[in-house]
Amino acid sequence: MDQDFEYRWCKYCLAKTKQKIIFVPKIPTYKRRRQYKCTVCGTETWLLGRRPSAESVY
Numbered sequence: 670m671d672q673d674f675e676y677r678w679c680k681y682c683l684a685k686t687k688q689k690i691i692f693v694p695k696i697p698t699y700k701r702r703r704q705y706k707c708t709v710c711g712t713e714t715w716l717l718g719r720r721p722s723a724e725s726v727y
């Protein structure tokens with residue numbers, strides 16, 4: 670399993686934090702949502718992928 674990190678806005682930290690991508694859908698759908706977990710406060714959030722068009726490589 671690939672472990673990825675992205676700096677995303679955390680609504681609990683009220684800042685951009687390093688967030689671990691803990692879930693990536695295997696089937697590329699139109700609305701591709703990912704589950705992130707903030708490494709600062711541990712909050713899990715669902716967000717859309719940052720680059721919807723550049724991730725179609727499998």
Ligand SMILES: [Zn+2]
Pocket residue numbers: 679680681682686707708709710711712
């Ligand atoms: Zn946080």
